[in-house]
Amino acid sequence: MIARSDALQALATEPFDVVVIGGGITGAGVALDAASRGYSVALVERDDFASGTSSRSSKLVHGGLRYLQQFDIGLVREALQERQLLVKLAPQLVRPLPIVVPAFGGARLDRLVGVGLNLYDVMSLGPRRGLRGRLGRRPTDAADGAEARQGETWSPERHRVIGGEEVCEYLPALAARAPTAGYLFYDCQTDDVRLVLSVLGEAERFGAICANDVCVEELLLEDGRAAGVRARERVSGEALIVRAEHVVNATGVWADRLRPQELHDEAEVPQIRPSRGSHIILSNERLLLRAGAIVPAGGGRTIFALPWLGRALIGTTDNDYHGELEHVRPPAEDVDYLLDAVNAFFATSLGREDVAGAFAGVRPLISPGDARTSVDISRKAELYETSSGMITITGGKLTTWRRMAQMTVDRIVERDSLDAPCRTQEIQIGQQVSPEQLERVAGVAPEAYPALAARYGSRADAVLRIAGERAELAKPILDGFPDLLAEVVHAARSEQARGIGDVLLRRTRLGLLAARELSAEGSPALKRVAAAVGRELGWNLRRRRAELARFHDEALAEGIVVEGLPAGAGAS
Numbered sequence: 206m207i208a209r210s211d212a213l214q215a216l217a218t219e220p221f222d223v224v225v226i227g228g229g230i231t232g233a234g235v236a237l238d239a240a241s242r243g244y245s246v247a248l249v250e251r252d253d254f255a256s257g258t259s260s261r262s263s264k265l266v267h268g269g270l271r272y273l274q275q276f277d278i279g280l281v282r283e284a285l286q287e288r289q290l291l292v293k294l295a296p297q298l299v300r301p302l303p304i305v306v307p308a309f310g311g312a313r314l315d316r317l318v319g320v321g322l323n324l325y326d327v328m329s330l331g332p333r334r335g336l337r338g339r340l341g342r343r344p345t346d347a348a349d350g351a352e353a354r355q356g357e358t359w360s361p362e363r364h365r366v367i368g369g370e371e372v373c374e375y376l377p378a379l380a381a382r383a384p385t386a387g388y389l390f391y392d393c394q395t396d397d398v399r400l401v402l403s404v405l406g407e408a409e410r411f412g413a414i415c416a417n418d419v420c421v422e423e424l425l426l427e428d429g430r431a432a433g434v435r436a437r438e439r440v441s442g443e444a445l446i447v448r449a450e451h452v453v454n455a456t457g458v459w460a461d462r463l464r465p466q467e468l469h470d471e472a473e474v475p476q477i478r479p480s481r482g483s484h485i486i487l488s489n490e491r492l493l494l495r496a497g498a499i500v501p502a503g504g505g506r507t508i509f510a511l512p513w514l515g516r517a518l519i520g521t522t523d524n525d526y527h528g529e530l531e532h533v534r535p536p537a538e539d540v541d542y543l544l545d546a547v548n549a550f551f552a553t554s555l556g557r558e559d560v561a562g563a564f565a566g567v568r569p570l571i572s573p574g575d576a577r578t579s580v581d582i583s584r585k586a587e588l589y590e591t592s593s594g595m596i597t598i599t600g601g602k603l604t605t606w607r608r609m610a611q612m613t614v615d616r617i618v619e620r621d622s623l624d625a626p627c628r629t630q631e632i633q634i635g636q637q638v639s640p641e642q643l644e645r646v647a648g649v650a651p652e653a654y655p656a657l658a659a660r661y662g663s664r665a666d667a668v669l670r671i672a673g674e675r676a677e678l679a680k681p682i683l684d685g686f687p688d689l690l691a692e693v694v695h696a697a698r699s700e701q702a703r704g705i706g707d708v709l710l711r712r713t714r715l716g717l718l719a720a721r722e723l724s725a726e727g728s729p730a731l732k733r734v735a736a737a738v739g740r741e742l743g744w745n746l747r748r749r750r751a752e753l754a755r756f757h758d759e760a761l762a763e764g765i766v767v768e769g770l771p772a773g774a775g776a777s
């Protein structure tokens with residue numbers, strides 16, 4: 206990414222066509238879409254890029270099988286089509302993930318799930334291919350399984366029935382329960398933060414200027430019309446005016462905090478109803494998964510158990526939330542709810558002490574103004590245009606960012622009476638590279654190369670060049686994980702990371718995967734990270750100590766270490 210100081214200089218001096226407020230997936234998508242249609246674009250993020258909801262998702266790029274139950278067919282179809290596209294545009298980052306729905310004791314597989322999966326398959330293929338390609342040659346699920354085993358190319362688009370043994374191959378953690386069959390289907394998985402950073406990287410390639418730690422305080426108004434934003438650069442505390450013809454509010458769950466009257470009175474924007482979702486992370490020794498599983502969680506609800514970055518990611522809860530939005534912790538009852546579901550399903554007896562890390566986020570749901578619970582509120586995106594000219598885009602899902610961006614920029618293009626169609630359906634997000642293509646660097650362990658290729662694509666070369674600078678940078682940050690200390694330096698040099706939380710929570714994800722080790726007082730790995738970031742950012746010893754304390758504060762406020770939760774923390 207462009208150096209932050211250069212970005213700030215440009216933001217203060219250049220007029221832009223579009224200023225985007227918010228550096229989550231929605232803002233990043235709008236920046237890319239607008240820049241690729243030829244607009245000059247500025248994007249400002251109050252904290253760190255993706256520090257809001259976009260780092261706290263279940264990491265699925267999916268249609269959402271569950272939304273079929275709610276007959277939200279349009280949303281599922283759209284999301285499935287986006288899934289198909291993203292797996293092509295960002296194959297290194299959006300990867301097919303097998304998911305299993307098992308049955309036990311010789312019980313028949315749930316026919317309703319089978320019907321849902323058939324529909325899911327058909328919708329993901331689009332209208333024409335879907336009907337001809339699927340329905341004509343699928344007499345039974347069992348036949349489907351046999352057909353697939355006979356060597357037909359397996360694709361993420363189609364589900365099949367598998368036997369108990371195969372279920373255990375996919376879900377070794379389930380072996381004790383001796384499953385007898387299962388549905389196997391595919392969705393896709395990503396690293397949400399890396400997706401945001403990659404989209405921002407592409408936006409910059411088209412000339413967008415992006416900066417974090419810049420908080421918008423109000424709109425700059427000229428004759429009642431938005432002509433940019435008044436912001437504060439949070440490091441220096443200095444005021445910053447960014448001038449632009451169009452202002453896009455992509456602040457997610459904070460969307461109705463910018464000009465609330467205007468939004469509520471004019472656009473009749475219903476309240477944004479935050480809904481909290483918590484996740485926990487377990488080590489492979491506790492729960493070994495090679496595929497995802499849909500896990501019943503009582504009361505007709507289900508959660509996911511997903512393999513992610515060498516660990517098991519369990520979530521999510523879905524409850525109305527009324528607490529503060531700056532730091533959303535997973536409360537003890539959410540952790541226990543997730544552990545109970547896991548224990549009942551996998552016949553384990555895991556406790557809070559087994560949780561390697563945890564996090565919670567808040568969905569920006571648009572309340573329909575009735576008494577529906579958050580589980581039942583649609584994940585549809587909404588666009589509002591108010592009298593100042595500000596365009597607000599919120600709701601939606603990580604999966605549908607590209608459509609949300611298109612909807613927003615289409616409106617701007619229409620306003621400007623231009624003929625500038627959306628191009629993002631053909632813009633690669635980063636560049637895929639195979640691990641074998643990466644140059645070998647002395648001291649870098651073999652398992653680091655696939656991890657680097659998946660995270661950075663061809664930009665992994667830049668990280669490896671850094672790994673070659675000093676022997677310590679070629680080593681893993683933490684034993685047992687592939688992430689290199691060089692990545693921390695890369696994040697500070699080239700990804701606007703400014704603190705330890707940025708590099709551990711939102712560049713690598715080690716702060717979540719190994720929250721206990723990294724948050725422990727005096728953790729040697731944490732000290733190494735602080736020294737490496739500090740060296741890049743010119744921290745003296747005092748500053749380094751202060752930054753370590755800041756990370757401990759952030760870890761506590763975010764509740765990433767479950768044991769560290771004070772009683773009743775995060776209760777809404």
Ligand SMILES: Cc1cc2nc3c(=O)[nH]c(=O)nc-3n(C[C@H](O)[C@H](O)[C@H](O)COP(=O)(O)OP(=O)(O)OC[C@H]3O[C@@H](n4cnc5c(N)ncnc54)[C@H](O)[C@@H]3O)c2cc1C
Pocket residue numbers: 226227228229230231232249250251252253254255256257258259260261262263264265266267419420421422455456457458459480481482483521565566567568569599600601602603604605
């Ligand atoms: C628990 C959970 C699980 C989920 N799982 C999935 C999933 O598996 N798949 C899926 O598709 N979707 C999922 N979602 C939904 C998805 O994560 C969100 O829809 C998406 O991340 C929202 O992105 P956003 O950019 O709109 O909001 P955010 O990511 O919150 O971005 C808004 C940004 O605006 C910034 N901001 C706020 N105010 C200002 C200001 N005044 N000035 C400057 N910047 C400001 C914030 O700091 C923030 O970074 C999940 C959501 C949750 C909560």
